[in-house]
Amino acid sequence: MATAAQVKALIKSHAAGDDDQFYAVALQMAAREARSGHAGYAQQLRDLIDASKGRVPRPGPTPVASPRGDLAALLSVEYPEQRLSDLSLDNDVLSLLRRVLLEQRQRDRLRATGFAPQRRLLLVGPPGTGKTLTAKVLAGELHLPLFTVRLEGLITKFMGETAAKLRLIFDQVAEIAGVYLFDEVDALAGARGLSNDVGEIRRVLNSFLQFLEQDVSDSVIVATSNLPEHLDRALYRRFDATLDYPMPTGAIAKQVIRARLASLDLRAVDWRGVSTAAKGLSHSEVTAAAEQAAKDSILAGTLQVRTDFLVEALRWRNRSDSPPE
Known part of the structure; x- marks a missing residue:
């Protein structure tokens, strides 16, 4: 049988017109029945849910109200x-x-x-x-x-x-x-x-x-x-x-930089020097250094990220939280 919490959640979601939550709770009830050995009843519930979903347009997840x-x-x-x-x-x-x-x-x-x-x-x-x-x-x-x-x-x-x-x-x-x-x-x-x-x-x-x-x-x-x-x-x-979650390897640091600076030109980057400079830095520190190097390159008038800017930013992150002057 459904728990009291599930019945309350079912009523609340119905009253709020929250179809996603209504179906989620109904599926929880079906799963509970299956675990209790009522496989036939659980399948009937799932069939009813599937049939109902087919009649209701569902453009995407309904936002959940902020906790009150x-x-x-x-x-x-x-x-x-x-x-x-x-x-x-x-x-x-x-x-x-x-x-x-x-x-x-x-x-x-x-x-x-x-x-x-x-x-x-x-x-x-x-x-x-x-x-x-x-x-x-x-x-x-x-x-x-x-x-x-x-x-x-x-x-x-x-x-x-x-x-x-x-x-x-x-x-x-x-x-x-x-x-x-x-x-x-x-x-x-x-x-x-x-x-x-x-x-x-x-x-x-x-x-x-x-x-x-x-x-x-x-x-x-x-x-x-x-x-x-x-x-x-x-x-x-x-x-x-x-x-x-270990600290990133040189290869992972390269992935982090490529992902963050995908809109810029990275063809001239010397990745061996960058990997060495990134050693000991976390993912978030590598990301911050990449952003600093990108801004330095843009302010220097180019969309091509310079290796020296990137290495310098990474080395500064290894020394302190302060960006290079």
Whole structure:
């Protein structure tokens, strides 16, 4: 049978005229029936949904209203347009992301046979290596809203309030399908054995782990961490996959620069010198250096990016956050 949350979400989406959300909730109900062993009833629901979709024009995803009330301080929403082609990452990470997208697009087929698609991802690695952009790409590829959890609004000095706010967020995760980003999740999921740990902090972590485990929605949950060694080990077991984001190699740095400066002439660039200068920089730092070199070239009266401008900008990023004079 449908849960109370699903019935409420169904009524809300119908009242708001939100067909996309209405069908998403209905498909969640069908998947729940399939998991409960009611395969015939689940198939009837899916057939009704498919037949109804065929009669209703659906030009694209209906925007979800901005979070209101208490949720307004906890979540921000956007509708990313980024695609997988916007990511410059190593092949292992890209392969896993393609697998996640495939399983999400075929989730009804998987659930009809008792399997669940990957939908909880933990992304770890240094700052600026593409973790937040990955969440945007997942939302863009799946045509879902991206909800970013505002940790500054979530974590209060009253830990009981934090757990209650977490419940509000996971209630929405169940009701409104989307990609939910817990950026820098270390604040919620630090290791319980740390010396400054207190009982209330442990209870918040336990609540977070419990909500993750109990969630069976169609939403995708993405958590990121710059300090994976500080995360509680139990957190890893709650995620379907952990993706490691390393600093870019010379080849990846070249991809980042080419993608950002695609509108300019890069034929004269000495890529060996550029790769050497980019060593040790993150994706975002390489992007910032490429933009600086492009502006320098344009101000010098040419659309051909000069290698010396690019190398100088990269070297400055390695020294400090200040652009070259």
